[in-house]
Amino acid sequence: MTDPYPEHMMESVRRVNATRDERKDMEFDRIPEEESDELLRQWHPDYRKSDPAFFRELAIGPAKGKVVPTEVANVLEAYPRVDPADVDLSEVEYSTELLVIGTGGAGLSAILWANNEGIAMEDILVSTALRLGDSNSKMSQGGIQACDGEDDSPMIHWLDVLSGGHWTNDRPLARDLVEKGPLAIKWLESLGATFDKEQDGDMQLLMAGGASRKRIHSCKDYTGLELTRVLMDEALSRDVNTLEFCPTVSLLTDGSGAVAGGLLWNMETEEYHVVRSKATVIATGGFGRLHVAGFPTTNHYAATCDGLVSAYRVGADIIHMQSTQYHPTGAAYPEQIVGLLVTEKCRSMGAQLVNDDGEAFIYPLEPRDVESAAELKEIGEGRGITTPTGQDGIWLDTPMIDEKRGEGALEDGLAAIYRLFTRFGIDPTEYPVLVHPTLHYQNGGIAINRETQVVKPDGSPIENLFASGETTGGVHGDNRLMGNSWLEIVVFGRKSGISAAKHAKKAKMPKKSDLSLAHLDRYSKELEKAGIETERRTPIILPNYLGQNTMKATGYGKEKPFKRRLDLFA
Amino acid sequence: MSQNQEVEKKDRPESEMATIYIMGKPYEVPSELTIMQAQEYAGYRLIRGVGCRGGYCGACTTIYRKKDDYKLYIDLACQTKVEDGMYLVQLPFVPARKPEWDLDELEATSEEVIRIFPEITRCVSCNTCTQACPQNLEPMRAIQAIRRGDLEKAADLSFDCISCGACSARCPAEITHYHVFQLVRRLYGKYIQPKAEHVTQRVSEIEEGQYDDQMDELIELPEDRIRELFLDVRAGNEFSLDQNGGEE
Numbered sequence: 001m002t003d004p005y006p007e008h009m010m011e012s013v014r015r016v017n018a019t020r021d022e023r024k025d026m027e028f029d030r031i032p033e034e035e036s037d038e039l040l041r042q043w044h045p046d047y048r049k050s051d052p053a054f055f056r057e058l059a060i061g062p063a064k065g066k067v068v069p070t071e072v073a074n075v076l077e078a079y080p081r082v083d084p085a086d087v088d089l090s091e092v093e094y095s096t097e098l099l100v101i102g103t104g105g106a107g108l109s110a111i112l113w114a115n116n117e118g119i120a121m122e123d124i125l126v127s128t129a130l131r132l133g134d135s136n137s138k139m140s141q142g143g144i145q146a147c148d149g150e151d152d153s154p155m156i157h158w159l160d161v162l163s164g165g166h167w168t169n170d171r172p173l174a175r176d177l178v179e180k181g182p183l184a185i186k187w188l189e190s191l192g193a194t195f196d197k198e199q200d201g202d203m204q205l206l207m208a209g210g211a212s213r214k215r216i217h218s219c220k221d222y223t224g225l226e227l228t229r230v231l232m233d234e235a236l237s238r239d240v241n242t243l244e245f246c247p248t249v250s251l252l253t254d255g256s257g258a259v260a261g262g263l264l265w266n267m268e269t270e271e272y273h274v275v276r277s278k279a280t281v282i283a284t285g286g287f288g289r290l291h292v293a294g295f296p297t298t299n300h301y302a303a304t305c306d307g308l309v310s311a312y313r314v315g316a317d318i319i320h321m322q323s324t325q326y327h328p329t330g331a332a333y334p335e336q337i338v339g340l341l342v343t344e345k346c347r348s349m350g351a352q353l354v355n356d357d358g359e360a361f362i363y364p365l366e367p368r369d370v371e372s373a374a375e376l377k378e379i380g381e382g383r384g385i386t387t388p389t390g391q392d393g394i395w396l397d398t399p400m401i402d403e404k405r406g407e408g409a410l411e412d413g414l415a416a417i418y419r420l421f422t423r424f425g426i427d428p429t430e431y432p433v434l435v436h437p438t439l440h441y442q443n444g445g446i447a448i449n450r451e452t453q454v455v456k457p458d459g460s461p462i463e464n465l466f467a468s469g470e471t472t473g474g475v476h477g478d479n480r481l482m483g484n485s486w487l488e489i490v491v492f493g494r495k496s497g498i499s500a501a502k503h504a505k506k507a508k509m510p511k512k513s514d515l516s517l518a519h520l521d522r523y524s525k526e527l528e529k530a531g532i533e534t535e536r537r538t539p540i541i542l543p544n545y546l547g548q549n550t551m552k553a554t555g556y557g558k559e560k561p562f563k564r565r566l567d568l569f570a
Numbered sequence: 571m572s573q574n575q576e577v578e579k580k581d582r583p584e585s586e587m588a589t590i591y592i593m594g595k596p597y598e599v600p601s602e603l604t605i606m607q608a609q610e611y612a613g614y615r616l617i618r619g620v621g622c623r624g625g626y627c628g629a630c631t632t633i634y635r636k637k638d639d640y641k642l643y644i645d646l647a648c649q650t651k652v653e654d655g656m657y658l659v660q661l662p663f664v665p666a667r668k669p670e671w672d673l674d675e676l677e678a679t680s681e682e683v684i685r686i687f688p689e690i691t692r693c694v695s696c697n698t699c700t701q702a703c704p705q706n707l708e709p710m711r712a713i714q715a716i717r718r719g720d721l722e723k724a725a726d727l728s729f730d731c732i733s734c735g736a737c738s739a740r741c742p743a744e745i746t747h748y749h750v751f752q753l754v755r756r757l758y759g760k761y762i763q764p765k766a767e768h769v770t771q772r773v774s775e776i777e778e779g780q781y782d783d784q785m786d787e788l789i790e791l792p793e794d795r796i797r798e799l800f801l802d803v804r805a806g807n808e809f810s811l812d813q814n815g816g817e818e
Contacts, residue, residue, distance in 0.1 A: 030804075131629060131663075134621040148772040154781045155788055155809045159800040167796065171789045179785070182772040192673055192756030194725065194763060201764030212804040222730060225626055229733065230759070233752050237670045245617060267617050300622040335602045336651055340624045389602070415730050419705070420625065423649055542617070545610045 004426040005333070009434075012385050015358035016395050016432050023352060024403060028363035036370045043373040043380065045293040046323055046478075054293055055322065059530045061312055061523075062457050068321040071290040075305050076312055078536035079524055082250045082263060082272075084517035089252070092274050092512050097123035097504040099262050099277035101248045101307055104135025105224070105486060106469025107283035108231035109493025110500065111240060114281075117501035121238045125275060127264050129247035129284075129302035129541055132240070133232040136285050136299055136441075136470065137489060140224030141343035141416055142208075143216035144188075144490070145483035146181030149205050152213045154178045161484060164210045164367050165477020168320065172450055173475045177484065177491055184490040185217055193230045195219055196413075206348045208482040210367035216483045221343050221416045227486065246273060247302070247541050251280065251310050251465070252510075253519050258463030259314060260510035263517070267541065276515055278507040279464050279500040282307040282454070283493060286442035286470040289543040292324050296339025297439040306539035307471045311446045313523045314465065317457040320444025323478040328353070328371035330438020332393030334424045339438045342417055344368075344482045346396060349413060350404040354395040354432065355383040369479050372437035385434060393434035402429050443480055444473035452496040464507060468496035588654040605632055605647040605658060619660040625649045628734030631704070634658035644736045645704045664735030666746040671753065678761035680719040687750045690716060692743035699737035699747055705730050709737045709747045716754060724751065725758035787811055 003010050031039075041047045048054040049067055056073040058064050068076070097119050100107050103126060115121055128134070147157035157178040162169050185203075189195065196204040196218050205214040219226035248262040252274070261276035284307025288299025297303075312318060329342040347353075347364040353371070354360050355378045362374040375394045378384055384392045398417070401410040410429050411418050421428045446454055446467045453461035469489045476484060527534075588601040590608055597612035606620060621629030630647035637655030647660065669686050676682050684691060690713055699709040708727055715723035728751035737747045775781070788796070788811065803809050 130621050131627075134627050134629065139622050139624050139626045146769075148766070148769045150768065151808075153809055154776065155784055156803045158785070158788065159796065159803055159809075162796060163800045163804075167793050175785055175789055179776055179781070182769050182776060185766070185769050186773050189766065189769065190760065192758070192760035194729070194755055194759040195766070197763060197766065199764075201766050202768060203766045212800070212806075220729065222626075225732065226729075226755075229752060230756060233756060234673075236668050237672065239670060298624065300624070300627070301616075301620050336604045336607075336649075416625075419730070420649075424651075544615075545607070546613055546615060547611060 004431055006388055009385060009387070012356050012395070013431060015356070016354050016397060019354070019358035020397065020400060020403065023354075023360050023397070024400065026360060028360075030363055031366065031370070036366065039373040039377060040369060043376040044369055045326065046369070049322065059532060060526045062315050063312070063318045066318070066321065068318070069292045069324060071292045072287065072305065072321060074536060075290065075309055075538045075540060077527065077532050078534060078538040079527060080250060080313065080520040081537040081539065082517065082520060084520050087263060087272055087274070087517060089274055089515045089517070090512065092276055092515070094125050094273065094275040095509060096125040096275060096277045097279070098125070098500055099275055099280045100124060100126045100283060101262060101281065102135070102283035102285060102469070103128040103132045103242065104283065104285050104469060105137035105228060105231065105489035106493035106496070107281070108133070108228070108235055109490050110281045110283055110468060110497035111235055112231065112238070113494045113497030114501040115238060117498050119501045119504060121240060124241060125277070126240060126242040127246050127248045127262060127275070128242060128244055129306070130300075131244050132235070132242045133228050134300060134302070135228065136288070136303055137224050137486070138228040139298065139300060139341065140486055141221040141341060142345040142348070143206065143218035143223045143483045144185070144227070144486035145208060145211070145215045145481070146185045146217060146487060147178055147213070147215060148182040148185060148203070149214055152215060156213055157181065157215065160211045160213070160481060162477070164479050164481035164484075166479055167477070169477035170474035176450060176495070177475050177488060180491040181487055184487060184494070188227060188230065188490065191230050191234055193219065193227055206345065207365060208348065209344055209365040209371065210481045216345075216348065218345065221345055221414045224486065243273065247306060248310065249539060249541070250517060250520060251314050252276065252515050252517065253314055254510050254514035254516060256463070257315065259465040260515055265541070274515070276510050276512070278504040278509055279466065281496045281500050282311055282446065282465070282467040282471055283469045283496070284308070284471050288439050292439055295326060295437065295439040296330060298327060298330060298339060298341040299439070302542055304540040304543060305442070306541060307467070308446055309539040311454055311465070311467065314519050315456050315462055316454045316465075317447040318445060318473065319447045320473040320476070320478060323443040324439065325368055325441035325443050325480055326372045326437040327440035328368055328375055328437055329396055329435040331420065331433065332391050332436040333387045333434040335387070335389050335391070336424065337420060338391055340420065341438070341440070342396060342420070342433060342435055343414070346398060346401065346414060346417060349401045349409065351400050352397045354397045356385050357383065367479055367481065375437055387434065391436065393436045395432040396435045397432045398428040399430055399432065441480055441485060442470055443476050443478060445470065446472045447474060448472050451499045452492055453499065464503065466496045466500045468492035588652050590652050591657040593659060594657075599652060601652060601654070603652055605645070605650050605652055606630055608652045609647070618662040619647065623648045626732055628732035631661045631734040631736050632658050633661065644702045646734065649704070661735070661739065664739045666735065666738055666749060668749050673756055673760055676757060678721060678757040680716050680721065683716055683721070683750065683754060683757070686753065687745070689743055689745050690750060693717070693745060694743060696742060698740045698742065702736040702740040704734060704736060705732060707731060712751060713745065713747065716750070721754050721758050722762055725755045728755065784809075784811060
């Protein structure tokens with residue numbers, strides 16, 4: 001059989017194979033906090049706040065003065081893509097109780113719970129950039145946390161969430177997250193989601209990085225696919241009213257600053273749809289396709305920070321935006337799958353991170369930022385492996401999984417990973433796979449309160465506007481643990497659906513004559529006043545990978561260009 | 571175009587080029603690209619036929635033939651490398667009927683599934699669906715399992731289905747496999763797989779307010795105390811707000 005890697009990489013593979021036996025029963029010490037702090041400071045991109053290639057202070061808007069990744073500053077300090085002069089707001093095409101923007105886990109949960117709360121399905125309108133359900137939620141593999149294990153409790157889960165978030169989390173939001181966890185699982189189970197269970201129905205709970213109890217519920221390594229398609233099927237069975245390929249490119253306001261609906265853009269017919277609504281839920285997900293700090297990403301095609309940009313322009317505060325999650329294990333070889341997720345479940349099932357010499361260099365289940373920093377350190381100090389296209393990486397010793405758990409464990413429990421690599425001739429039960437940190441999750445986002453109302457910097461809510469899911473910030477603080485994002489979208493998606501429904505029941509439908517885009521004009525004036533001259537128009541809906549951008553060279557931190565080529569939006 | 575391509579080639583000496591045909595037009599593209607990247611490299615702005623770009627959403631089903639090869643191939647554009655002489659066309663989606671159902675009113679039997687999807691009894695076991703599946707699943711076996719009354723088997727066989735619709739496009743019996751399988755998996759998950767009693771138990775405890783007092787106290791504590799408590803539970807101890815730790 002031919003080797004799956006080029007010879008110089010095979011040499012390293014042989015070193016990894018040679019040390020597997022002695023690593024098998026290796027006990028890892030969790031690294032002390034001072035040491036992990038030092039690792040993060042030296043190697044994690046989040047800690048380079050003073051470098052303008054990475055971070056910039058916002059010059060305008062409600063969060064003016066806050067430091068955010070440069071790519072995020074770029075989309076916020078940009079002119080609206082909608083020219084109010086081009087839009088006829090007197091042509092109201094849809095009047096609806098509730099407008100839901102985005103159809104990942106949070107949007108779908110919001111739709112179903114708004115309906116449960118008494119809003120008829122025909123009175124809910126859904127705007128989505130791609131198809132119903134296309135989202136980061138669907139791509140999630142590892143699982144969902146909830147504190148229903150025997151030795152677990154909401155308090156222990158809450159402590160883990162805070163530890164993961166470096167103690168910066170919004171404490172009441174984190175409390176809501178953990179206390180509603182078991183209920184979220186029960187709901188999904190009642191909708192017919194298939195979880196990995198024991199014969200008697202008990203959940204097979206797994207450990208997440210940074211957690212102190214086994215708390216991960218999984219559906220093989222297609223957890224997000226299974227849960228999303230169950231929610232999609234339920235929404236379709238209730239006859240959900242979705243406008244696909246019609247992203248919301250701006251919110252509408254009334255004279256008082258309250259949100260009055262959304263302006264949708266049909267990407268195929270290139271026309272606007274004016275939607276007025278009593279309540280609006282933003283559930284547009286994250287920003288991976290901004291390729292923050294030049295990293296490849298696990299995110300889906302429309303993860304472009306669009307909902308956050310729209311919210312910011314009507315006065316929403318943003319929080320924890322300075323923190324980005326780089327998943328420690330994105331595929332680094334072969335070239336065709338660079339950046340795609342290799343789930344943390346691999347490590348939770350026993351795979352170790354190993355350097356060029358075959359040495360395991362870190363406990364495999366540290367929090368994600370610490371794991372990523374440890375990899376960047378190994379690579380930065382010359383103990384990484386470089387592929388023929390110039391991509392650096394570290395081995396993830398996947399054959400260890402069968403070694404520890406018996407033959408067939410990987411193929412059975414990690415079908416997606418098995419498929420991902422065997423498609424390209426690499427059998428992960430026989431050979432380690434090469435990984436590199438990849439941009440995975442937007443830790444911060446739109447500020448919300450416990451009712452999921454979008455709030456201004458002074459904490460007061462923006463009327464009629466709600467948000468949930470990855471586009472929001474606060475729950476996870478400065479870092480999210482595995483499995484808490486799916487928990488967040490079910491818990492807060494549900495909450496946003498219920499809150500918005502209750503609100504819509506007592507709110508009045510905005511008058512046609514009050515519908516306005518005046519906030520966009522004000523925003524443009526603010527940009528001009530701040531002296532920002534730019535061609536940028538946002539929100540970006542889809543990244544531009546055309547032509548040479550498909551293969552464009554970019555760089556981690558830009559000042560040190562990657563030797564490899566990487567897709568990047570222009 | 572040729573000028574750009576020359577610059578590209580000079581910049582990228584390691585890359586070999588391949589000629590592919592998109593909707594009949596030839597394009598020269600680097601051979602290490604996926605079909606999806608190659609389309610973009612050739613200048614196609616993708617709106618449909620693209621979603622997660624990672625093999626999960628099934629949006630990018632692509633059919634192609636190769637030069638001097640009679641076979642019709644079906645693959646995901648985001649997970650398949652281009653080959654020289656590839657003729658490809660994308661399926662934006664395969665139209666399908668998705669009946670509405672209320673899971674609470676159904677029984678987990680094959681009769682119920684057949685009542686909703688009578689066309690599955692027309693399956694002639696031709697296996698074309700299986701040959702079309704870019705996930706290498708066995709939809710035909712799953713359909714046959716339903717007809718035998720083995721919903722668990724069907725749920726398991728179809729678990730990795732990404733609803734790309736390639737099977738449904740090829741099926742002579744006009745079965746929309748992915749909707750059938752979705753129903754079967756939900757019936758399995760809701761009615762056949764045993765319930766997790768410990769989840770229901772914990773939900774009751776939380777709803778009865780068993781943890782309220784401790785949570786009320788916990789979230790008001792200063793950060794250093796919270797850190798101590800975390801280290802304590804991480805060491806495997808039970809949670810306790812008692813200063814000395816351990817059991818009360």
